[in-house]
Amino acid sequence: MTTTEIDKTAIRDAATIILYRDGAEGVEVLMGQRGASAAFMPNKFVFPGGAVDAVDATVPFARGPDPLCAARLALESGEGMGAALLAAAIRELWEETGLILGVPGDWAGEAPRGWRGFAATEHLPSAEGLRFVYRAITPPGRPRRFDARFFLAPASRVAGDVDDFSRAEDELSLLQWIPLSRARSFDLPFITEVVLGEVAALTGHDDPPEGVPFVRNDDLVAGIRRLR
Known part of the structure; x- marks a missing residue:
């Protein structure tokens, strides 16, 4: 791939969510495996997440x-x-695990495409308790590039059984709660390994981080700083 081709790769806004809970081996995070x-x-193995859709900016929140x-x-x-990022x-x-971050409530009119299954559960999305903990742009040279924001949330924010993945779509397989102490034994993207280090320092308390690490990857050499 030439430099020109790299420069033309569109960067899409994306959102990733890291659910965590206490388990028998310490803190666990929810992950699944992408298809071959x-x-x-x-x-x-990745956290649930994906690109922002245009309709996400129109979705009403029960709690911000x-x-x-x-x-x-x-x-x-x-x-x-x-x-839009929080909604995404x-x-x-919801799409990748079947889990609901929301509270019971009625939608005013028909939910937009992409949200109708969620709305059918009679919940409104809730961003309460989500913490913005990391931001990274996919390096040049990849077939797809994303400006991904990572959000951390305790599993207690989920409505319903956090072990019930029966309503999940098929984008992720082998959905499971993985102890942080064993997560690096799985086949992880490099950025996921980096984010796991940040998560390990944050799950023991509810205080927000001093700043949000931002890996820009604007050039072939990555740069990192903190958004404050």
Whole structure:
């Protein structure tokens, strides 16, 4: 791939959600395996997540994020992108695991395409308790590139049984709660390994991080700094 081709690769906004809970071996995170034929990160174990859809910006929240989370999301992002990212994280969790981050409530009118299954559960999405903990742009040279924001949330925010994946679509297989102490024994993308290190430092308390690490990858050499 030439430099010109690299430069033309579109970067899409994306959201990833890291659910965690206490388990028999310590803190566990929810992960699944991408398919062997996937164009992006085939066979890798990942957190639920994906690209922002246009309709995500129109979705009503029962409860929004805390002010600090909203303010950090707004840094170096387009107007209104914070709400779309939070909605995308909740939608992707629903699609890939069947789990609901929401509270009981009625939608005003028909839910937009992509959200109708979620709305049929009679829940409204809730961003309460989500923490914005990492941001990374896929390096040049990949078949797809994303500007991904990672959100951390305790499993206690999920409505219903956090072990019931029966409503999940087929994008991720082998959905499971993996102890942080064993997560690196799985086939992980490099960025997931990096984010796991950040998560390990945050799951023991509810305080927000001092800043959000941002891996830009604007050039062939990655740069990292913190959004404050």
